[in-house]
Amino acid sequence: MRKTYIKGNKEKTFRVLFLYLPIMLFLIFLLFPFYWMLVTSLKTSQEIRMLPIVYFPSSPSLDSYRYLFEQFNFLHPLRNSLFIAVLTTIISLTVSTLAAYSFSRFRFKGRNFFMSLFLLNNMFPTVLLLIPLFTIMRSIKLLYTPYSLVLSYTTFTIPFSIWLLHGYLSDLPLTIEEAAMVDGASRPKAFLAVLMPILLPCILATGVYIFMQSWNEYTFAVLFTNEKSRTVPVALKMLVGSFGVQWELISAGGVITVIPVCIMFFFAQKRLVSGLTAGAVKG
Amino acid sequence: MKRLLNVLLALVMVVSIIPIATNAEGTTLTYWFWADNDKYAATMREMIADFNATNSKGTVIVGEQIPWDGGSYSNTLLQAAIGGGGPDVATFKLTATPSFVNNGLLENLDPFIEKWDKKDEINENMYNVMRGASGTDSVYVMPWNVQVLYVYYRPSMYKEAGIEVPKTYEEFLEACEKLTRDTDGDGVTDVYGFGMRGSNGGQEPWGCFIYANGGTFETLDSEESIKGMQDYIDLFTNGYAPPTAPNDGFSQVIDGFQSGITAMTIHHTGSSAQMIEQFGEDVDAFIFPAGKGQWTSMGDTENVMFSSCEDKEAAFEWLAYLAAGKGQETWCSVTGNVPVASSVQGLERFQNDRFMKVSIEGQSVAGILPIRETTTSWISEWPSIIQQALLGETTAKECMEELQALLWE
Numbered sequence: 301m302r303k304t305y306i307k308g309n310k311e312k313t314f315r316v317l318f319l320y321l322p323i324m325l326f327l328i329f330l331l332f333p334f335y336w337m338l339v340t341s342l343k344t345s346q347e348i349r350m351l352p353i354v355y356f357p358s359s360p361s362l363d364s365y366r367y368l369f370e371q372f373n374f375l376h377p378l379r380n381s382l383f384i385a386v387l388t389t390i391i392s393l394t395v396s397t398l399a400a401y402s403f404s405r406f407r408f409k410g411r412n413f414f415m416s417l418f419l420l421n422n423m424f425p426t427v428l429l430l431i432p433l434f435t436i437m438r439s440i441k442l443l444y445t446p447y448s449l450v451l452s453y454t455t456f457t458i459p460f461s462i463w464l465l466h467g468y469l470s471d472l473p474l475t476i477e478e479a480a481m482v483d484g485a486s487r488p489k490a491f492l493a494v495l496m497p498i499l500l501p502c503i504l505a506t507g508v509y510i511f512m513q514s515w516n517e518y519t520f521a522v523l524f525t526n527e528k529s530r531t532v533p534v535a536l537k538m539l540v541g542s543f544g545v546q547w548e549l550i551s552a553g554g555v556i557t558v559i560p561v562c563i564m565f566f567f568a569q570k571r572l573v574s575g576l577t578a579g580a581v582k583g
Numbered sequence: 584m585k586r587l588l589n590v591l592l593a594l595v596m597v598v599s600i601i602p603i604a605t606n607a608e609g610t611t612l613t614y615w616f617w618a619d620n621d622k623y624a625a626t627m628r629e630m631i632a633d634f635n636a637t638n639s640k641g642t643v644i645v646g647e648q649i650p651w652d653g654g655s656y657s658n659t660l661l662q663a664a665i666g667g668g669g670p671d672v673a674t675f676k677l678t679a680t681p682s683f684v685n686n687g688l689l690e691n692l693d694p695f696i697e698k699w700d701k702k703d704e705i706n707e708n709m710y711n712v713m714r715g716a717s718g719t720d721s722v723y724v725m726p727w728n729v730q731v732l733y734v735y736y737r738p739s740m741y742k743e744a745g746i747e748v749p750k751t752y753e754e755f756l757e758a759c760e761k762l763t764r765d766t767d768g769d770g771v772t773d774v775y776g777f778g779m780r781g782s783n784g785g786q787e788p789w790g791c792f793i794y795a796n797g798g799t800f801e802t803l804d805s806e807e808s809i810k811g812m813q814d815y816i817d818l819f820t821n822g823y824a825p826p827t828a829p830n831d832g833f834s835q836v837i838d839g840f841q842s843g844i845t846a847m848t849i850h851h852t853g854s855s856a857q858m859i860e861q862f863g864e865d866v867d868a869f870i871f872p873a874g875k876g877q878w879t880s881m882g883d884t885e886n887v888m889f890s891s892c893e894d895k896e897a898a899f900e901w902l903a904y905l906a907a908g909k910g911q912e913t914w915c916s917v918t919g920n921v922p923v924a925s926s927v928q929g930l931e932r933f934q935n936d937r938f939m940k941v942s943i944e945g946q947s948v949a950g951i952l953p954i955r956e957t958t959t960s961w962i963s964e965w966p967s968i969i970q971q972a973l974l975g976e977t978t979a980k981e982c983m984e985e986l987q988a989l990l991w992e
Contacts (some may be wrong), residue, residue, distance in 0.1 A: 372621060434666035443668050520660055523666075526647050537650035541619030549621075 334558070341365070341552035346468060348547050362496040364552035371582050374553060379534035380446055381515055382560070384531060387450045388514040389507050392457040397503060399458070400465035405474070415466070418459035426456075426519050434523055444526040452524065453514045460507045469495075504568050512561060608892035609641025612670040612901065613670040615660060617651040621919070624648050626917045630910045634901060637909075642897040644672075662890060664688045667683070671892035672901055675724055675885045676953055681717040683887070689723040690888040695899040696722060701907040704921055704924040705881040708947050712881070716954055723887065725902045728920035729883035730851040732787055733868045733938070740774065740846040748867075752874030756814065759823040760848035772822060778839045778848030779815075779824035782832040786952070786965045787880035787924060788849035789815060791871040794878030800953050803987035804980075807875065812972065812979040819973045829970040851882065852919055855938040868938050870945040881949035884920070921946070951989065961990045 317344060340348060342360035368374040403411060433452055434443070442448040472495070480490040496503075518533040536553045539546040614631070618624035631646045647670065657679035663669035683689045696702050696710075709726045717723045734755075741748065744762050749755040759776030766773040766937055790800065793817050798808025818824050824840060825831065833850075840848040841861050847854055849871070858866045871879050873959060886905055888898045904910045907924035915922040915933070920941040922928050928943045952958055965986070972982035 304697070431662055431666045434662065434668060438666065438668040522650060522652070523662055534650060537652050538618075538624070538648055540653070541617070541623075541651055545618055 337551045337554045337558075340547055341555050343548060345546075345548055365556070366547040367550060368552050368556070372535075372549065374535065374556065377530045377532045378556070380529055381526075381532040384446050384449050384453070385514040386458065387446075388453045389510045391450065392454050392461055392510045393503060393507050395454070396458050396461035396465055396498070396506065399462045400469050401495070403462065403466050404469040405477075417462070418462055421459045422456060430519065430523060432438050432577050433520070437524060443524060444529055446525075448524040449514070449517075449520060449529075449531070452520045453510075453517065457510045457513055461510060464506050464509070465499070465502060468499065472498060508564060508568055511564065515557075515561065608680040609638075609643060610897045611643045611645060612672055612894065612898055614644050614646050614901065615649050615670040615673040616646060617649055617674060618655050619651070619655075623918055626913060630905075630913050631911075633909060634904050638897075638900055638904070640894075640897050640900060642894070642900065644901055661686075661688075664891070667891070669889055671889065671894075672886060672888050672898050674727075675887040677713070677716040677724060677883050677885060677951060678958070680713075680724055681718055681954055684717045684719065684723055684858065688889055688891075689717075690892065690895060690898075692722045692888065692899070692902075693723060694896070695902075699899075701903065701924065701926075704907045704926055706923070706925075706946050708949065712950055713885070716951070718954075724885040725887065725906050726880055726883075727885050727905055728915050728918070728922060729884075729946065729949065730853060731870075731921055731942040731944075731949045732849050732851050732880045733793070733870050733941045733945055734847050734849055735840060735854075735866060735868050736847045737843075737862065737865055738867055739865045744846075748869050749872050751872050752837055755795075755872050756818070759818055759847070760821070763823045774843065775825045775839075775845045776823040776847060778804075778831070778836040778845030779819060779828035780833070780836045780849070781819075781829035781833055781969055782835075782966045784833055785831075785969065786962060788871075789969070790952075791849070792881055793916050794876040795871070795874035797875030799876075800990070803990065804984045809979050809983045812983050816972055816979055820975070829928045829973045842908060852921060853943055855936075856919070858938075868941040870941055870948070873948075877948045879945050879949050881946075881951055883951065955990065957990050961986070964989055 339356060341364050342362070343354065343357045344361060347354050347357055362484070403415060433455075437443040437448040437451070442451065476494055476498070477487075477490040481487065481492045485493065516533060517531075518537065521531045521534045522537070525534060532553070536550055536557070539550045539553070611815075611985045616627055618627055627648075628646060631644045635643050649659055652659070654676070657676055660669060660673055660675075661679070661682060664683070665688070669688075680689075705726055710722055713722045713724045714720055715725060736748070740762055741758075744758075744764065746758055746761050747754075749758045762774065762776035763772060764773060764774045779785075793799070793803070793808050793811035796811035796814065798811045800804055802808055819828050825844060827835065831839070834850045836845070837850065837854055837857075839845040841858070855868075871877070886902050888895060888902060892898045905914070907926065911922050911924050911927045912930065914920070915927065921939060922933060923946070927933065933939045933943070952962070955961075968977075968982055968985050968989075971977045972979060977985075
């Protein structure tokens with residue numbers, strides 16, 4: 301009895317030392333920057349520079365948030381970012397789902413060439429494409445409108461999304477659609493009614509990837525937008541000057557920026573994991 | 584038929600009037616600027632509104648704030664200008680001048696300055712610095728505001744040491760020696776004469792010593808420049824600068840001065856508010872004194888007009904408003920930067936500020952590091968090369984030869 305008790309105790313200690321403790325340390329390491337961002341946004345500018353470091357403000361204040369929305373007009377870039385990210389996600393998902401379906405279901409000339417070409421597109425450094433894209437946007441009168449960003453982002457997100465969805469679609473047996481078509485469904489109907497529900501986790505995962513890419517992008521956004529079409533990353537960078545940083549405002553902006561992504565993850569996490577791993581391992 | 588003709592004629596007349604009416608309303612110009620904080624951005628918007636309401640040509644400036652982004656502002660501006668969609672006028676940093684001028688993006692301002700009634704309000708040295716930055720004999724960049732490095736000192740410490748404010752370089756070196764004191768008699772130095780910046784950013788105050796000996800950035804391996812370096816080493820090895828000097832950066836030299844560990848240090852108006860808050864009247868400044876030569880470092884912000892701008896006269900009126908008009912006064916009052924126009928410099932608020940006054944005096948000898956492809960790497964290598972010399976691992980000659988090679992070869 302005593303032996304079992306000791307054994308149980310040892311096992312518990314072992315678990316605490318080698319499982320819970322490392323997990324806890326890892327979580328602290330992972331979550332501390334978020335905690336610090338939140339706490340900084342609640343501090344006054346004096347408290348931020350105070351020594352010794354203040355780990356929690358004596359009287360947390362929402363002044364930074366108030367300032368961001370009332371004086372800095374943060375809602376405006378927030379609206380722009382949301383519009384751009386949602387539109388990019390819808391366009392990219394529609395195009396890449398259809399393209400991935402074609403690449404996985406039809407055998408046509410140049411199929412492999414195009415798939416390789418899609419990969420090549422993502423290998424170019426963004427900076428190289430900046431000026432040509434800028435000139436194109438100017439010529440087609442899209443410069444300084446949100447659509448210039450939507451168009452630019454889709455050029456990067458569509459090829460990668462096609463690869464992502466193609467991997468999953470190739471794993472799905474042809475017989476599923478064939479069975480539907482034997483039962484009288486047309487190809488579009490078979491795709492929409494039979495394949496789409498199965499594809500949903502992967503589409504969701506791809507959608508989250510596209511949304512995050514367009515939500516956080518800065519390099520294109522700073523060049524292709526003006527004050528009317530500014531997005532959140534550019535607006536936040538305005539708070540970093542050559543002689544100082546408005547830490548309390550930038551942290552508050554950071555917290556607000558993270559919220560939509562967190563909400564998305566909260567609802568999508570289960571499907572996201574299965575979607576991301578789908579097509580990765582061929583059985 | 585006659586009625587129809589009349590209507591058509593009326594239409595043609597209306598259409599022909601439209602462009603004239605638009606012209607009478609004036610041109611719309613896009614202006615890109617960065618602001619260090621929200622307050623400065625709001626000030627710029629007020630200035631733009633003021634200019635739009637008061638300018639002679641009915642010009643409308645549309646301000647676009649662009650992030651400074653650690654200096655990437657210049658790259659963003661360059662990419663937009665090369666792509667053909669940049670602004671008409673923009674805030675600018677001198678270091679970016681060569682890449683813009685070499686690509687033919689900037690408008691030569693010489694003809695505009697030539698006929699500008701306020702051209703003499705700006706010190707000739709400023710125009711020379713602008714010419715030097717472009718590598719041509721023309722001014723492509725319009726001066727706006729600067730920060731000039733000067734020496735902070737504590738009058739009470741001068742009084743205790745029984746010395747006057749140095750007027751020559753030799754007197755400055757003597758002051759460094761005399762201000763180094765063991766105040767409590769325990770055999771350990773308590774106050775060092777000079778707060779030396781041996782780490783990042785130290786090349787700017789260091790340049791004062793090189794020029795005071797007759798050296799220049801162009802001839803860092805000359806006898807004069809080497810002598811300047813030797814003086815710098817001597818200040819440290821003789822114990823007139825804190826033992827931490829080889830590793831001291833901006834915070835350390837300012838903290839050292841504010842805590843009374845050093846009696847003098849070099850910086851600009853950016854730290855004057857905190858100095859006054861700490862010492863009240865017991866802090867003052869002088870421009871680094873002349874020896875065989877004289878130089879001090881200048882931080883800069885300018886404005887440029889792009890060659891693609893369609894109404895250059897209107898654009899220059901905006902540049903002039905910023906350089907010597909109401910814009911100059913407003914911006915410098917809010918940001919604490921040093922004005923470049925003599926009419927604004929002479930205003931009571933600037934003349935009553937002792938640090939601003941010294942900065943204005945220093946403008947005639949202020950300059951910048953040579954702008955070359957090697958400058959950035961030279962600046963980042965500077966601390967380690969200087970540290971080796973201060974710690975006796977290399978001689979002044981070896982140190983300066985290395986710096987010369989790094990910058991010019």
